[in-house]
Amino acid sequence: MSISVQNISKTFKKVNAVNDVSFEVKEGELFGLIGPDGAGKTTIFRILTTLLIADKGTATVAGFDVVADYKSIRNHVGYMPGKFSLYQDLTVEENLEFFATIFGTTIYENYDLIKEIYVQIEPFKNRRAGKLSGGMKQKLALCCALIHKPKVLFLDEPTTGVDPVSRKEFWEMLKRLQQKGITILVSTPYMDEAELCDRIALIQHGKILQIDTPQEIVKYYPKNIYDISADNMYKLIESLKSFKHHYSVYPFGEFVHYTDTRNDFNPQELQYYLESKNHTNIKIKITKTTIEDTFMELTK
Amino acid sequence: MKRFIGFIKKEFYHIIRDRRSLFILFGMPIAQIMLFGFAITNEIQNVDIAILDHSKDATTQEIIHKISSSKYFKITQLIDNESSIEAAFKKGKVKAVLIIEKDFTKNLTKENNANIQIITDATEPNTANSISNYIISIIQNYKQEINKNTNVPYQINANTKMIFNPELKSVFMFVPGVMTIILMLVSAMMTSISITREKELGTMEVLLVSPLKPYQVIIGKVFPYIFLAIINTIVIVLLSIFVFKMPIQGSYLLLAFVSILFILTSLSLGILISTIAATQQTAMMISLAGLMLPTIILSGFIFPVTSMPAPLQILSNIIPAKWFIIILKGIMLKGVGFTFIWKETLILLVMTVFNIVLSTKKYKIRLE
Numbered sequence: 001m002s003i004s005v006q007n008i009s010k011t012f013k014k015v016n017a018v019n020d021v022s023f024e025v026k027e028g029e030l031f032g033l034i035g036p037d038g039a040g041k042t043t044i045f046r047i048l049t050t051l052l053i054a055d056k057g058t059a060t061v062a063g064f065d066v067v068a069d070y071k072s073i074r075n076h077v078g079y080m081p082g083k084f085s086l087y088q089d090l091t092v093e094e095n096l097e098f099f100a101t102i103f104g105t106t107i108y109e110n111y112d113l114i115k116e117i118y119v120q121i122e123p124f125k126n127r128r129a130g131k132l133s134g135g136m137k138q139k140l141a142l143c144c145a146l147i148h149k150p151k152v153l154f155l156d157e158p159t160t161g162v163d164p165v166s167r168k169e170f171w172e173m174l175k176r177l178q179q180k181g182i183t184i185l186v187s188t189p190y191m192d193e194a195e196l197c198d199r200i201a202l203i204q205h206g207k208i209l210q211i212d213t214p215q216e217i218v219k220y221y222p223k224n225i226y227d228i229s230a231d232n233m234y235k236l237i238e239s240l241k242s243f244k245h246h247y248s249v250y251p252f253g254e255f256v257h258y259t260d261t262r263n264d265f266n267p268q269e270l271q272y273y274l275e276s277k278n279h280t281n282i283k284i285k286i287t288k289t290t291i292e293d294t295f296m297e298l299t300k
Numbered sequence: 301m302k303r304f305i306g307f308i309k310k311e312f313y314h315i316i317r318d319r320r321s322l323f324i325l326f327g328m329p330i331a332q333i334m335l336f337g338f339a340i341t342n343e344i345q346n347v348d349i350a351i352l353d354h355s356k357d358a359t360t361q362e363i364i365h366k367i368s369s370s371k372y373f374k375i376t377q378l379i380d381n382e383s384s385i386e387a388a389f390k391k392g393k394v395k396a397v398l399i400i401e402k403d404f405t406k407n408l409t410k411e412n413n414a415n416i417q418i419i420t421d422a423t424e425p426n427t428a429n430s431i432s433n434y435i436i437s438i439i440q441n442y443k444q445e446i447n448k449n450t451n452v453p454y455q456i457n458a459n460t461k462m463i464f465n466p467e468l469k470s471v472f473m474f475v476p477g478v479m480t481i482i483l484m485l486v487s488a489m490m491t492s493i494s495i496t497r498e499k500e501l502g503t504m505e506v507l508l509v510s511p512l513k514p515y516q517v518i519i520g521k522v523f524p525y526i527f528l529a530i531i532n533t534i535v536i537v538l539l540s541i542f543v544f545k546m547p548i549q550g551s552y553l554l555l556a557f558v559s560i561l562f563i564l565t566s567l568s569l570g571i572l573i574s575t576i577a578a579t580q581q582t583a584m585m586i587s588l589a590g591l592m593l594p595t596i597i598l599s600g601f602i603f604p605v606t607s608m609p610a611p612l613q614i615l616s617n618i619i620p621a622k623w624f625i626i627i628l629k630g631i632m633l634k635g636v637g638f639t640f641i642w643k644e645t646l647i648l649l650v651m652t653v654f655n656i657v658l659s660t661k662k663y664k665i666r667l668e
Binding site: 046049050051052053070071074075077079081083084085086087088089090094097098099101102103104144 | 302303305306307309310313314317318501502503505506507508509510511512665666667668
């Protein structure tokens with residue numbers, strides 16, 4: 001096991017940030033902590049990177065205890081905090097050089113590891129880090145976290161505030177890093193990114209709701225979901241909510257996601273009902289359950 | 301070692317690229333020493349004084365003439381009796397009264413000993429100090445003139461107990477004070493700000509999760525400031541010597557040694573502040589209110605410690621600047637050696653060690 005967390009709890013004053021959390025990450029795995037802001041993701045990261053001490057429970061990273069062997073861990077992990085934490089007044093190259101030096105290595109020694117990422121920001125190597133775009137900043141931060149070839153990489157919300165194209169590129173990079181044998185723990189509030197992980201843990205209010213692969217986790221959703229659309233979407237939600245057999249109704253993109261309390265639900269029945277409510281252009285079709293649906297269901 | 305050098309290199313980039321701190325580091329020392337040297341000196345000019353001459357003979361006339369012909373004093377009143385002295389002060393124009401005893405010339409020529417009393421308006425202690433010093437100095441000059449042709453030297457006793465300031469130049473008194481403030485500013489404030497900046501920007505988080513040991517981070521952060529503070533010391537001393545023609549009486553080596561010690565004391569204070577403060581703003585407020593203000597007010601730089609109320613006098617003992625100013629005045633103005641200032645030096649050393657031990661205890665290897 002590359003990361004092992006057992007019954008970790010952490011309380012700040014009166015806020016229970018992390019509540020009895022346990023999970024394990026295998027070597028070379030890309031593991032995602034998925035949850036909204038304030039779910040406790042950052043606290044878990046800080047406990048694992050030895051920055052905070054948990055009130056209860058134990059954890060190991062790369063075989064080292066996070067409290068007793070904190071010095072060893074600090075030698076072997078790469079950490080990219082949620083907030084951009086590089087020196088804004090240093091250039092791209094100077095930042096990278098600095099982090100290489102304090103980890104006792106050089107840019108050239110591990111250049112193959114960061115090469116693919118670094119070539120993208122190399123044209124701006126003489127630009128100050130503070131003047132880079134959001135996506136560039138994250139690429140540089142990733143380079144800096146990787147420069148000493150860590151065994152485990154901790155990425156706390158690396159794609160927050162990054163444009164969709166850069167986000168996609170960023171995840172492609174993570175996939176390639178994973179192939180080089182680096183264990184990656186990543187957190188994100190974006191459900192669509194969850195599908196790119198090997199396994200994910202859904203987390204809310206400091207508690208883990210479910211841990212599984214993105215493919216399996218949707219099976220925890222007990223029902224079939226129907227995409228429903230009509231001309232008047234607002235009225236559609238009203239009507240669905242007043243349908244006596246409705247289980248859940250919530251807007252999802254351009255559709256409304258609807259589930260029924262009965263297992264032998266016939267969409268035709270709903271079609272008639274909505275027509276009776278004077279809806280026009282009604283479309284009902286069964287749809288694939290997403291992680292977001294599962295998350296919504298589990299947090300109910 | 302390579303890590304350490306890499307760290308220091310980074311610190312220098314920070315300093316060089318931040319125009320504001322560069323200005324504080326190099327602009328301030330020069331601006332302050334010039335300001336104090338030229339503008340806010342308590343050098344006196346055309347001060348109104350009154351004379352109460354009980355003798356009214358040739359010698360006293362000559363002394364009075366000497367005083368009035370200097371650019372420092374203007375004799376605006378001649379008083380007849382002692383009871384008018386208070387009235388003269390109360391009008392507020394006269395800053396000092398010079399009293400010449402009865403039979404001044406007779407005492408001087410027959411007994412070789414004559415007395416003059418100087419009464420100064422002590423509501424402005426600094427001016428009062430300067431006035432009496434200036435008058436004494438003029439009388440001394442006169443005494444030397446009349447003693448040139450005599451075998452038995454005449455004595456004129458000026459009845460005051462004021463500080464010795466040989467060249468009648470107040471700028472000298474300010475150099476130690478300004479130097480102390482600058483070193484405090486550069487060392488304590490700038491380091492505490494530079495360390496808390498890492499906390500505030502989140503880079504401390506990354507530094508903590510790195511193989512760098514806490515002491516390496518701290519030494520790496522303060523090292524450039526030691527270097528800069530030494531440069532500042534040299535600049536101030538050079539300005540004093542070449543712009544204000546101030547002779548350094550004591551040993552330069554000793555001066556360098558105690559200056560470096562005081563730089564270390566200030567740095568240790570800066571580190572201590574940074575362990576308490578979470579943001580640059582707080583660090584700056586603590587440095588200004590907790591260090592700069594007491595340094596200026598309680599160190600004896602502007603207000604003499606002896607004229608403070610007792611509780612403040614006791615409080616002034618914990619201000620490192622007080623001891624450093626005593627040491628500097630000793631070396632620069634009086635030219636004393638280490639045997640005269642070892643106590644003050646020891647106090648600074650103890651303070652430094654205390655601060656460092658306390659900072660090490662308080663330094664967080666984690667975020668909380």
